[in-house]
Amino acid sequence: MNIPFNKPHLTGKETHYIYDAVSTGKLSGNGKYTQLCQNYLKERYGFGKCLLTTSCTDALEMAAILVDIREGDEVIMPSYTFVSTSNAFILRGAKIVFADSRKDHPGMDESSIEALITPKTKAIVPVHYAGVASDMDTIMELAAKYNLYVIEDAAQGIDSFYTGKDGVKKALGSIGHLAAFSFHETKNIISGEGGMLAINDDKFKDRAEIIWEKGTNRSAFFRGEVDKYGWVDLGSSFLPSELIAAFLWAQLENLDRIQEQRISLWNNYNERLEDWAKQRNISLPFVPGNATNNGHMFYIVCRDLDQRTALIAHLKAKGVMAVFHYLSLHKSPFYHEKHDGRNLPETDRFSDCLIRLPMFFDLDVTMQDHIINTMLEF
DSSP states (O other): OOOOOOOOOOOOOHHHHHHHHHHTTOSSSSSHHHHHHHHHHHHTTSEEEEEEOOHHHHHHHHHHHTOOOOTTEEEESSSSSSSHHHHHTTTTTTTEEHHHHHHHSSBOGGGGGGHOOTTTTEEEOOBBBBOOOOOHHHHHHHHHHHHHHHEETTTTOTTOOOOOTTSEEEEETSSSSSSEOOTTSSSSOOSSOOOOEOOSSSSGGGHHHHHHTTTHHHHHTTSSSSSSOBSSOOOOBOOHHHHHHHHHHHHHHHHHHHHHHHHHHHHHHHHHHHHHHHTTTOOOOOOOOTTOOOOOOOEOSSHHHHHHHHHHHHHHHTBBOOOOOOOOOOGGTTTTSOOOOOOOOHHHHHHEEEEEOOOOOOOHHHHHHHHHHHHHHO
């Protein structure tokens, strides 16, 4: 039996909607399916405004333009994240100030953020790792105190929530000033490549649409709000084609069914591996009481690099493709000389010790039993 780490799930309507998009004669984006997806996500999760993008990377780059990141600005984010989180701001000239991970979770240690803030700090970028919320109360309070922007990297955070001290449950991506989502084929809801920018601060809504449309007010023109359109601001070709949006709409129609299955798989892993993990000094995922689990990823944290290497080899020998995840960005070939030299031990521990197990909608009972039994043999 060979079990991949990921397998994209098709709901059955993707090609039907793509054919429908083609038949309308409108393929270039911001058409029927773009509007369906954006309106659905806005209404379901309470985002201020939604703009589909060709990737989460594009959404982050739009966010960096919107908050006017410039040469010399500082942006605080975790070192344990994908390179897109930092690239979006480096492209605008920012200095990245990396925060360490928490001891109990790969997400950014919120208690370390305030000490990293300087007069040059412009934004905080929390990453909701594995779809589990960062402590957004702490982050938003710091942002208000120091007049900073918060841009949520919710690439993995679709259909996950955070309950604040006020008792209100809010969708990830609806709390910060801006938020970026991914619909890459490894995510819960997919369009091959694809993403979305959620705009929750009203002052960014109009400009976001202009940046999205190559720096023009073309969208306003097609709504009849202006009599002609032209180049009015910075921008790029961030909006996706209708083919991507049509594929995504088929996925969104099945969001509840997809989520139910993924959470069931996650719970089965967690329950059946709990005793095994304790006996081997291995940690299972931690979900704080104020956060929810969206079934995006099931990971384990080994006691050291040697144990991880041995476990990955053991699984591979039995046909199971398990993989590690991010390498510490503060130690990367590109950025290590620009890093301020602080040691980030928890980030390095997750880089050395974390393994992700196969997690996808079509992972059936037989396959998951084989993965778990192979784990129990180790």
